[in-house]
Amino acid sequence: MNKFLEWLGKAAAGIKTRWLTVVIWIALVAVVSMVWPQVNEEETGSNNLLPEDAMSEKAATLSDEQFPDDSGVPLLVVWYRDGGLTDKDFSSVISLFGDLEDNPLENQKMIPPFGEMPVPALQGAASEDEMALTTPIFFKEEASTDELQSAMDSLQKRISDRSEKQVFEKDIDSEGLHVRFTGPAGIQTDTTALFSQADVTLLIATVLLVLVLLIVLYRSPILAVVPLIGVGFAYGLISPLLGFFASRGWIVVDAQAVSIMTVLLFGAGTDYCLFLVSRYRDELQLEANKYKALQLAIANSGGAIMMSALTTAIGLLTLSLAQYASYDRFAVPFSLAIVIMCLAVLTLLPAILAIFGRTAFFPFIPRTDKMVKELTEKKGKPVRQPKTRSKFSKAAGRLVTEKPWALITVCLLILGGLATFVPKIDYTYGVLDSFPDDMPSREGFALIAEHYPPGEIAPVDMIVEADGGMDEMQSVLAGMENVAEVSDPTFSENNGNFVHYSITLSIDPYSSEAVAMIPDLKEGVVDVLEQAGVENAGDRVWLGGETANLFDTEQITSRDQNIIIPVILIIIAILLLVYLRSIVAMTYLLLTVVLSFFSALGLGWLIIHYGMDEPAMQGLIPLYAFVFLVALGGDYNIFMISSIWRNRKRMPLKQAIAEGVGETSSVITSAGLILAGTFSVLAVMPMQVLVQFGVVTAIGVLLDTFIVRPLLVPAITTVLGNYAFWPGALWKKTDAQSQENRS
Numbered sequence: 001m002n003k004f005l006e007w008l009g010k011a012a013a014g015i016k017t018r019w020l021t022v023v024i025w026i027a028l029v030a031v032v033s034m035v036w037p038q039v040n041e042e043e044t045g046s047n048n049l050l051p052e053d054a055m056s057e058k059a060a061t062l063s064d065e066q067f068p069d070d071s072g073v074p075l076l077v078v079w080y081r082d083g084g085l086t087d088k089d090f091s092s093v094i095s096l097f098g099d100l101e102d103n104p105l106e107n108q109k110m111i112p113p114f115g116e117m118p119v120p121a122l123q124g125a126a127s128e129d130e131m132a133l134t135t136p137i138f139f140k141e142e143a144s145t146d147e148l149q150s151a152m153d154s155l156q157k158r159i160s161d162r163s164e165k166q167v168f169e170k171d172i173d174s175e176g177l178h179v180r181f182t183g184p185a186g187i188q189t190d191t192t193a194l195f196s197q198a199d200v201t202l203l204i205a206t207v208l209l210v211l212v213l214l215i216v217l218y219r220s221p222i223l224a225v226v227p228l229i230g231v232g233f234a235y236g237l238i239s240p241l242l243g244f245f246a247s248r249g250w251i252v253v254d255a256q257a258v259s260i261m262t263v264l265l266f267g268a269g270t271d272y273c274l275f276l277v278s279r280y281r282d283e284l285q286l287e288a289n290k291y292k293a294l295q296l297a298i299a300n301s302g303g304a305i306m307m308s309a310l311t312t313a314i315g316l317l318t319l320s321l322a323q324y325a326s327y328d329r330f331a332v333p334f335s336l337a338i339v340i341m342c343l344a345v346l347t348l349l350p351a352i353l354a355i356f357g358r359t360a361f362f363p364f365i366p367r368t369d370k371m372v373k374e375l376t377e378k379k380g381k382p383v384r385q386p387k388t389r390s391k392f393s394k395a396a397g398r399l400v401t402e403k404p405w406a407l408i409t410v411c412l413l414i415l416g417g418l419a420t421f422v423p424k425i426d427y428t429y430g431v432l433d434s435f436p437d438d439m440p441s442r443e444g445f446a447l448i449a450e451h452y453p454p455g456e457i458a459p460v461d462m463i464v465e466a467d468g469g470m471d472e473m474q475s476v477l478a479g480m481e482n483v484a485e486v487s488d489p490t491f492s493e494n495n496g497n498f499v500h501y502s503i504t505l506s507i508d509p510y511s512s513e514a515v516a517m518i519p520d521l522k523e524g525v526v527d528v529l530e531q532a533g534v535e536n537a538g539d540r541v542w543l544g545g546e547t548a549n550l551f552d553t554e555q556i557t558s559r560d561q562n563i564i565i566p567v568i569l570i571i572i573a574i575l576l577l578v579y580l581r582s583i584v585a586m587t588y589l590l591l592t593v594v595l596s597f598f599s600a601l602g603l604g605w606l607i608i609h610y611g612m613d614e615p616a617m618q619g620l621i622p623l624y625a626f627v628f629l630v631a632l633g634g635d636y637n638i639f640m641i642s643s644i645w646r647n648r649k650r651m652p653l654k655q656a657i658a659e660g661v662g663e664t665s666s667v668i669t670s671a672g673l674i675l676a677g678t679f680s681v682l683a684v685m686p687m688q689v690l691v692q693f694g695v696v697t698a699i700g701v702l703l704d705t706f707i708v709r710p711l712l713v714p715a716i717t718t719v720l721g722n723y724a725f726w727p728g729a730l731w732k733k734t735d736a737q738s739q740e741n742r743s
Helices: 002-013 018-035 055-066 087-102 119-123 145-162 183-218 221-247 255-284 290-321 325-346 348-361 369-379 391-402 404-419 440-451 470-478 518-531 546-580 583-611 621-648 653-684 688-725 735-742
Strands: 073-081 108-110 132-139 177-182 460-465 483-486 498-505 541-544
Touching: 002 018, 002 290, 002 325, 002 348, 018 221, 018 348, 055 460, 055 498, 055 541, 055 546, 073 087, 073 145, 073 183, 073 440, 087 119, 087 132, 087 145, 132 145, 132 440, 145 177, 145 183, 177 183, 177 440, 183 221, 183 255, 183 440, 183 653, 221 255, 221 325, 221 348, 255 290, 255 325, 255 348, 255 621, 255 653, 255 688, 290 325, 290 348, 290 546, 290 621, 325 348, 325 546, 325 621, 391 404, 391 653, 391 688, 404 583, 404 688, 460 470, 460 518, 460 546, 470 483, 470 498, 470 518, 518 541, 518 546, 541 546, 546 583, 546 621, 583 621, 583 688, 621 653, 621 688, 653 688
Parallel strands: none
Antiparallel strands: 073 132, 073 177, 108 132, 460 498, 460 541, 483 498
């Protein structure tokens, strides 16, 4: 490996090859950007996240086949006035729908005959308190998001011309008439608008944050820009490459995945840059030739960087085992981003550093002792060498070797205490729960939920295939707890054995209580069919609708977690074992990462629930956070432990641990602050799932950076002594041998 890395350093950053490397990267990015589409041009707008074999998806498919509905994609126009809608409000609705009948909107497919109704008849369609009225407009299924948005803009103007001022803009709690667009069409256009505005904000905020942190941490304007150049070139290659994959249908990407990929690229990419830059600075203090120093830096840190990238990439790739699309869509973009970023750090970044040389660290330029002496004599005054180790690094190195048991106890109490809050977390899987409270489509949805009977907003669809037992079906369903109404059966015209029931619940259909009813509803119908002698009754009942969709989401995401979490732990265990050749080290490194994850989840819940006043955490967060924290936490593990392992070959164990902590704490602290900072930037995003993911991941990175990596892991290594290396070659190495090798 060292020979390969030495060759790579000469090939990418030699005196004759440095400019060639930069030119190759520029040409490569330019060509693929011209030939292939950018990834954000190929984002899917589909909200179908469940697999085709999920019960609710099968119900939807059967509904389309056996009970076709040609009405189209609905837009729900919600009219609301606190205190009750007026006759003038109802007249405005009648006037609007009369106009829509005569002058349809673009891609309008069908509207109810509200334009022909008298005011009293329309009042009967309002909510019981007459404060809200929902009027649907149906659009063609093939209409694009842009076309829907154009039609809705036109509709908004028509409504504004007939109503009071600012019916769309006013705060929902203010007096007067309010109108909101919701339903599938409204949610689709709102989501697209939110991400189109937030992507630019996210990119700018991430770049500025990383730039500021780099300047503060390294106090060098050039060095602050160099990693950003490397990340920028990597993104310039990744974006069209993923765009090409998506255009061919090989992968599916959505706005959420692209947003997190951007953060991951800047966070993890800058970390890898820091690992190399930090080593380069150390080598420049020992080697006068900047090219030789760079080659040594690549040889000494390249293995850890490659191993870290490999661990992270494979860890993230395990998301492809998921059935839930939000997980699966992350796998390839994230893994590919890490691999290309690693390639950029080991080729492009060294070439740029070779061009700048020591000047990259200006004004705190690292020099050898001889160079410092010569410069001191030339200037006639002492020249200060830049410090490579902070007081914290030195103190941590002493502390972990002098008082390891005390440190282990304190760390476990802190981390374990935070982890105890995990069982108390409440989760939500509702799509709208992830949107901002003031998003128009969410406000409209909330108005419907508040002013209409709870179950009417999202009835449960039940489809049954049977040739008997139907006589009792409706009465059995109607007699079940929390069922308000069951529709008369509708028989399929294509196949008379298929029957459809619409079940209206008496409780909030999005509540946990309603979701828990789904298996009971199915079991009740299956019992009726079995009593009627129907074979394989369990395979002849399907439940659909929002409540069934939430039930499937919980079941499938739980299944994904149960598969992916053990797989990623096994994969990372194997990689650590191969790299460190120690079963003991692999075991306690994995255990500390898992403990750190649960601690981050517990503290994240306290902040989300009590600090941000959110009633529940998004149900996708645990697996998202686990994969990222375990994969990225492994980076810091590998970087620090590899330093201890390397030092152990030439010095006593405790000294090797202290030196390893001292050598790596500064760079790990810098890298951790940048990584946590970039994930915290997700707070600017409009989706709660991204905000909460950013919070939990940032907390986990900070716990890793300031507790687990510099204190807990080296303290455990100190306590275990040589057994930390078992059964590797260093296991039987004595301190006397190390002292002899050193001398």
